[in-house]
Amino acid sequence: MTATTTTAALELSGIDMHYGYVRALDSIDFRVGQGEVVGLLGDNGAGKSTLLKIMSGAHRPTGGTVKVHGDEVELHSPSAATEAGIQMVYQDLALVEALDIATNLNIGREILRPGLFGLLGFVDHKAQRKRSEAELDKLGVRTAAMTRPVEMLSGGQRQVVALARSATRVTGEQNGILLLDEPTAALGYEQTQVVQALVRRMADQGIAIVLVTHNLQLAGAVCDRMVVLNRGKKVADVRTEDTDNDHIVGWITGARPSMFD
Amino acid sequence: MTTPAQANGAATPGNPGGAASPAPAPGGAPVAAPTKDSAGVRGLIFLRDRGIFVLWLLLIIVFAVWANPYFGTLNNAILIANAAAISAIFAAGVAVGIICGALDLSIPGVAALSSCVTGWMVIHDMPVWLALVVGLVIGVVIGFINGVISLRGFNPIIVTIAMLSVTSALAAIVAGGYTIPGLSKLDFMGTQRYLGVPAPVWIAAGVFIVGTVFLTKTRDGIRLMAVGGSAEAVRRSGIHSDRYKVMAFMISSGCAALGGLVTTATVTEANPNASPALIFTALTAVALAGVSLVGGRGSLPRVAVGALVLATIANGLTIKGIQPYWATGATGLLLLGSLALDRSLTRTVSQRLMATAQASVHTGTR
Ligand SMILES: Nc1ncnc2c1ncn2[C@@H]1O[C@H](COP(=O)(O)OP(=O)(O)OP(=O)(O)O)[C@@H](O)[C@H]1O
Numbered sequence: 001m002t003a004t005t006t007t008a009a010l011e012l013s014g015i016d017m018h019y020g021y022v023r024a025l026d027s028i029d030f031r032v033g034q035g036e037v038v039g040l041l042g043d044n045g046a047g048k049s050t051l052l053k054i055m056s057g058a059h060r061p062t063g064g065t066v067k068v069h070g071d072e073v074e075l076h077s078p079s080a081a082t083e084a085g086i087q088m089v090y091q092d093l094a095l096v097e098a099l100d101i102a103t104n105l106n107i108g109r110e111i112l113r114p115g116l117f118g119l120l121g122f123v124d125h126k127a128q129r130k131r132s133e134a135e136l137d138k139l140g141v142r143t144a145a146m147t148r149p150v151e152m153l154s155g156g157q158r159q160v161v162a163l164a165r166s167a168t169r170v171t172g173e174q175n176g177i178l179l180l181d182e183p184t185a186a187l188g189y190e191q192t193q194v195v196q197a198l199v200r201r202m203a204d205q206g207i208a209i210v211l212v213t214h215n216l217q218l219a220g221a222v223c224d225r226m227v228v229l230n231r232g233k234k235v236a237d238v239r240t241e242d243t244d245n246d247h248i249v250g251w252i253t254g255a256r257p258s259m260f261d
Numbered sequence: 262m263t264t265p266a267q268a269n270g271a272a273t274p275g276n277p278g279g280a281a282s283p284a285p286a287p288g289g290a291p292v293a294a295p296t297k298d299s300a301g302v303r304g305l306i307f308l309r310d311r312g313i314f315v316l317w318l319l320l321i322i323v324f325a326v327w328a329n330p331y332f333g334t335l336n337n338a339i340l341i342a343n344a345a346a347i348s349a350i351f352a353a354g355v356a357v358g359i360i361c362g363a364l365d366l367s368i369p370g371v372a373a374l375s376s377c378v379t380g381w382m383v384i385h386d387m388p389v390w391l392a393l394v395v396g397l398v399i400g401v402v403i404g405f406i407n408g409v410i411s412l413r414g415f416n417p418i419i420v421t422i423a424m425l426s427v428t429s430a431l432a433a434i435v436a437g438g439y440t441i442p443g444l445s446k447l448d449f450m451g452t453q454r455y456l457g458v459p460a461p462v463w464i465a466a467g468v469f470i471v472g473t474v475f476l477t478k479t480r481d482g483i484r485l486m487a488v489g490g491s492a493e494a495v496r497r498s499g500i501h502s503d504r505y506k507v508m509a510f511m512i513s514s515g516c517a518a519l520g521g522l523v524t525t526a527t528v529t530e531a532n533p534n535a536s537p538a539l540i541f542t543a544l545t546a547v548a549l550a551g552v553s554l555v556g557g558r559g560s561l562p563r564v565a566v567g568a569l570v571l572a573t574i575a576n577g578l579t580i581k582g583i584q585p586y587w588a589t590g591a592t593g594l595l596l597l598g599s600l601a602l603d604r605s606l607t608r609t610v611s612q613r614l615m616a617t618a619q620a621s622v623h624t625g626t627r
């Protein structure tokens with residue numbers, strides 16, 4: 001499935017990033033459309049995380065422009081990015097271990113009880129559970145009882161909860177953009193399959209997804225397009241069906257010349 | 262927080278997986294709906310979350326038999342509750358601090374300062390209600406200061422130790438170095454009984470009911486617990502976690518002030534000496550209740566029972582004429598035992614759950 005809209009959900013042009021004398025990114029152009037999954041690949045230190053942090057507002061680029069749905073924006077903080085409809089799922093999931101799934105999914109957007117209790121700040125646990133169940137159903141995942149504390153979940157289930165927490169905050173209708181940094185790094189085969197299916201599902205609902213990964217198999221299975229970075233430069237930007245593993249590996253290691261030279 | 266929810270969850274299968282999924286995964290194994298835990302797991306979780314209640318019950322049975330006929334009387338029960346009440350109030354403060362990720366060591370100092378200011382106002386013939394309000398407000402304000410300083414990146418333990426010294430000094434200054442005696446005007450919240458139950462027990466009960474409802478049912482309380490568990494998670498949900506840290510310090514110090522005032526009312530004098538023993542008793546009750554020092558977990562009802570367990574042991578052994586240092590030693594062993602039990606139960610539960618864990622995606626992609 002490809003982007004149906006002509007304006008990209010997120011478009012970066014000419015992004016430079018210098019850490020002191022280190023040139024982490026050199027004039028990167030990048031775009032992702034609504035409903036599209038773009039894989040961001042590259043060797044260690046290629047600049048993937050740096051680029052993702054710029055998209056999420058954690059870092060400000062030294063140069064270049066960022067456009068969200070065609071409008072130029074200054075992502076000067078993570079909350080500015082959140083307001084623009086961009087959510088990032090970090091490698092450390094940052095879930096609240098002792099609290100249950102429903103609470104984790106609802107924190108920051110709690111449903112209060114109607115009437116006086118609501119005014120006193122009482123939370124409607126039942127409504128929250130219902131909403132979360134519906135949202136997970138919509139994403140097509142069923143993890144465990146909503147009341148199960150996160151500490152009692154497997155790695156894959158946690159990853160699903162973390163993804164769902166972000167996904168429910170950036171739905172397809174709101175033209176959400178989701179940034180994933182190595183979502184399967186700590187997972188086994190089975191659980192990677194689950195996350196893979198979930199990523200695909202979210203894209204099918206119209207969410208724009210940028211996926212940083214070292215797992216080529218995963219990238220091949222879920223990405224519509226792949227962008228390869230090599231030492232801070234973009235060396236490839238290809239549709240998944242127009243390429244194969246060998247080419248990608250070549251670009252990652254630098255054995256294959258850049259598409260853009 | 263997790264406990265009541267857990268109980269519900271086990272009982273309500275929600276909407277069973279088969280009914281909700283429009284198309285069962287083609288070809289794949291039938292997708293189990295892992296929304297219900299096995300009876301064994303539920304039993305273990307119950308033991309982990311309610312173990313302290315079981316322990317208390319056992320203690321009561323043992324003492325009732327061993328110290329028959331003096332232990333198992335209504336009067337003795339009231340004695341135990343009264344003995345537990347004040348340490349329970351302090352323990353509630355310590356617990357809320359720890360749950361939100363901050364150990365507040367200034368509690369004895371805050372208690373002393375509030376007592377002395379209130380005592381001073383009462384003997385200078387100011388209205389009792391005003392004196393009490395001022396005492397409580399002092400506690401809350403000191404908590405606010407603790408919180409704000411800690412947020413500047415200073416270690417809360419050091420900050421609250423410093424505050425312990427400052428508040429003890431202030432208490433001594435207010436009291437002129439001596440205890441302030443003759444505070445019988447505060448009897449109504451000290452030795453006075455209502456429906457046969459002493460005032461401190463009513464006050465402690467109130468603190469725990471309000472506190473429990475706050476932590477498990479209200480938005481701010483739930484967020485406060487979440488901040489203790491993972492401040493980062495809360496921040497990423499777009500919430501300012503700082504607010505909740507400060508709130509925890511304010512609640513903690515507020516409980517300290519209240520505990521100090523109830524102590525003062527009970528002994529009818531305000532003592533400017535901050536007693537460090539107070540914080541250790543409170544910490545013992547909190548630890549017995551399984552409140553992790555790492556933060557983010559814990560339940561106030563269990564803390565109350567923790568304080569009751571300590572009081573029960575002390576009471577039972579006293580009735581048997583056994584030296585109090587045996588009670589101290591027994592408490593220590595109990596604490597170590599409960600830690601070991603909690604650890605092994607948690608391990609077993611998660612292993613059992615992991616074994617059956619599956620995140621299922623009913624898309625047909627797999
Ligand atoms: N805070 C920083 N200060 C200085 N240099 C940095 C900083 N962060 C990253 N770099 C440098 O920028 C370059 C790109 O790093 P980045 O973390 O983006 O790589 P990556 O592609 O995410 O690698 P990995 O696969 O190991 O996660 C590296 O040379 C790294 O050393």
Ligand SMILES: [Mg+2]
Binds near residue numbers: 048049050
């Ligand atoms: Mg990285």
